[in-house]
Amino acid sequence: MLQNKTQNFILLSSFLAVISVALLFLILAGSVAFAQSHEHHGLTNGVVDVQSGKMLFQKKCAVCHGSEGVGGVGVPLNLHDFLRTTSNRYLLQTIRMGRPGRVMPAFSTLTKAQVQSIILYIRSWRPEIEIPVYSLDLIEGDVKKGQVTYDAACDNCHREKGIGGEGTGVTFSRPRNAELIAPAIGNSAFLAAASDQMIKRIIMTGRESTPMDSAMAMGLKEEDVDNVVTYLRSLEENGTVQKVKHSQRDDAVLMYESSYSIEETIENMKRAALGHNFRYIREQTLDHGFVEKDQESNHEYLIYFCNFTFLNQALLVDPRIGMFLPFRTTIVKKEDTVLVMTVSPDYLCSLFNNNELKQSCHFMAEKYEAMLEESTF
C-alpha cells in the first residue's frame, strides 16, 4: 500500500516536472519569438554578415544616424577619423549599452552576432581603413594634473566632468552651427566602452571635421594626455559620471478642476497663456475634423498656444520634441465639472533619453501648471 502511494507520488512528481519543463520551453520559445518579431526582424541567428548588418542598421540605426551614417538626430558615424580611431569593441559596447541620458538607447536585446553584423556593415563604408585594436591596459597618470589640463583644454566643449556638448547630433532640420556635437566623455557607458588607449589616441590625433584639434595643436605633451585620460577614468571610479536622471513624475497628465463654466475657463486660459508669453494659435472642439461642423460636441475643447522662442530652443536640443509642442490644453465638461488638462512635460521627457531636455521639460511643466492654476481659480 505504502509502496503504491510512493510510486504514485513519484509518478505525479515526474508528470509535474515534465509539464513544467515543457511549459518553460514553450515560454522561452515564445519569448524568443516575441523578441525576434519586435527586435530582430527575420535576421539570421548567430551568423555575422554584412547583409544582415545592413538590414539591421536600416531598421535600428538609420533613423537617427542616417541611411549612410552621415548623422541626423544621432551623431555621424561615417567619418574617416571616427572609424580610424574607434575599435569594434567600443562600437559593440556602445550599441549594447547606449548612452544613458544622451539620446542613444541601449539595444540590449540584439544578439552579439547581430551587433557584430551591424559593425561589419558600418566598417563596409570605408573598407580601406585598418580597424584599430587597443590594449585594455589602464593608463596611470596624475588625476589632479589631468583635471587641470581637462579644465583648460577640454571643458569648453565637453563641459564639466565630460557631460558633453549641448544639442542632439547634427540634425539637418535645424541650422548647423557645429558639425559634430562634443560627446559626453564622462558618461558611464562611454567610459565602459572606450579603453584608455583609445581615448588617448583620439586626444593625440584629434578629430578631423570637428573642432577637436590634435594634442600637439593644443600644446599638450603625451604626459598631459595620460593625465587627462586618468582624470576621465577617475570620474567613473568616483561615481561622478553623468547618469540618467530618473526623477520624473509618474502622472502622464496635468489636470485641474475649474471653478468656472467651460466658456469662462477658455477665456481664462487664453488670458493666462498670454500672461506667460505664449501666443494664441487657435481653439477647436476635440472632434473638429472628425464630424460635421453642426455635430461637434461643445463639451471638449482644444486650445493651442505657442512660445516660439522656447519651441525653437527645445527643437535645437531634440528635434523630436515637437510631438508634444506647441502647448495644447484640453478643456472638458463632464456633468457639472469642468476639467482643464494637458500632457505632462516631465512625464514625456523620459521618452527621449536626453538629459539636456530635462531642464526645458521642467520649465514647461512649471509654466503649464501656472497657466492651468490661473485659469481655474
Add this chain to the structure above:
Amino acid sequence: MKLCLKKVPFKVMRMKNLFYKLLLNGFVVVFMLLPITLQAEHQKLIMGRSSEAFPETMSALQEEIKKAGYTISIVQRVDIGLSGMGFETDKYRVVFFGKPEEIKSLPKKYPKLTPYLPLAITIFAENEETILAAMSPGYIEHAYIKNSDSSDAELQAIFLRWQKDIELIIENVGQLE
C-alpha cells in the same frame, strides 16, 4: 497502460523530489519575470526614416493613416509658425488623426486620456530625407493601466491597437523607395 516502476531508495527519492521542487521553483520564477522582461523591451518612441523628400513622405503618411482606418483632423504646420517668427527651420509638421467614434466615446469614459487625443505623428525634413516620430502608446499605457479589472483590459486593448497601427503606418511610410 500500466506503468511499471522500480522501487526507489528513500534517499534517492528525496533527492529527486528536491530536484523537481527546484525545477518547479525555477519555472515559477521564470514565469514571474517574463512580463517584466517584455515590458522592459517596450520602446518609448516609434520612429522611422523615409529616403524620400518631405512632400512625398507627407502624402504617403496621410495615405497610410487613412489606409489604417483613421481620419486626419488637422496638420499642424510648426515650420510656418517658426519661420513667421524669424526662426530658421526645415519642414516640420504634426499630423493629428483618430477614429471619429473613439474621439467621441473615449473622453467620456476616460477623461484623463483626452490630452493624448487625437493621436499624432511628427514629420520633419532631414536634408533630402524625412523622419517620422510618435510617442509609443505602449509607453503611455503604463500611466493609465493600474489594475487588471475589465475597464483596464478594454483600455489595454485600445493602447495595443494604437501601438500596432502607428508602428505599421510608420513602417510602411519608411519603406518608400
